Amino acid sequence: MQNKSMLEEAAELIASSSFTIALTGAGMSVDSGIPDFRSAGGLWERFDPMVYAHISSFISSPLKVWEMVAEMNRVVLAAQPNPGHLALAALEKLKRLHCVVTQNIDGLHQEAGNIDVIEFHGNGRRLICLECGASFNTADCTEKTKKAPLCKNCGSILKPDFVFFGESIPQEAFMRSTSMAARCEVILVVGTSATVTPANMLPDIARQNGAKIVELNLQKTLLTSRLTDIFLQGSSSEVLPILTDMVARKLK
Ligand SMILES: [Zn+2]
Known part of the structure; x- marks a missing residue:
């Protein structure tokens, strides 16, 4: 009390x-x-953050990382x-x-x-392009698709603008x-x-x-x-x- x-x-x-x-x-x-991602039943229990939220994973297999991000976005954007x-x-x-x-x-x-x-x-409501530096509003890019959204300038897969493990x-x-x-x-x-x-x-x-x-x-x-x-x-x-x-x- x-x-x-x-x-x-x-x-x-x-x-x-x-x-x-x-x-x-x-x-x-x-x-x-x-919910706290680190809590019981939280996101990190289902998606090991060292696999799904590590910057090296995003660089080597961004589509896999986007499976986790799509799940996160369902909660965060709403x-x-x-x-x-x-x-x-x-x-x-x-x-x-x-x-x-x-x-x-x-x-x-x-x-x-x-x-x-x-x-x-960082902020999960923004996406950034690691190739050309453009940034976008997450909601505008991911509304109708669970797939990884592409940069409208250069076609690269966009990265959520939050700090991944392995990033400073x-x-x-x-x-x-x-x-x-x-x-x-x-x-x-x-x-x-x-x-x-x-x-x-x-x-x-x-x-x-x-x-x-x-x-x-x-x-x-x-x-x-x-x-x-x-x-x-x-x-x-x-x-x-x-x-x-x-x-x-x-x-x-
Ligand atoms: Zn780009």
């Missing part, structure tokens, strides 16, 4: 912070119908932002959230209305997010245990620079006892709207 005084304390921190960032992960989108995404967008409008750093590839923060979103793992994190995303973490007064960690590099670095960087860490997860994580100042327990789609309302009231 949610502890109301903890929520109040978190709202107070966010209302009075002049620079707050959010770090989000898979838990953020579960209530949009996107998903809509949930009340948690909308609450973070509202917090940005209130100027109490300055940037969202996400490990998700579903694009739902942007759909919800957040303007400054840093994507560590986009350099700009890495640079910007670490500088945001160094600068923030509050980091709101939502729906992630922040154990995967480089997301796991951000709470530490924030802490070293004096920031408070507010964590919202269904269960405690490795972060909770090590770094977290305020732990909020619950689903992001339930707790974030309440938190944003509390912040908005404090600003009046």
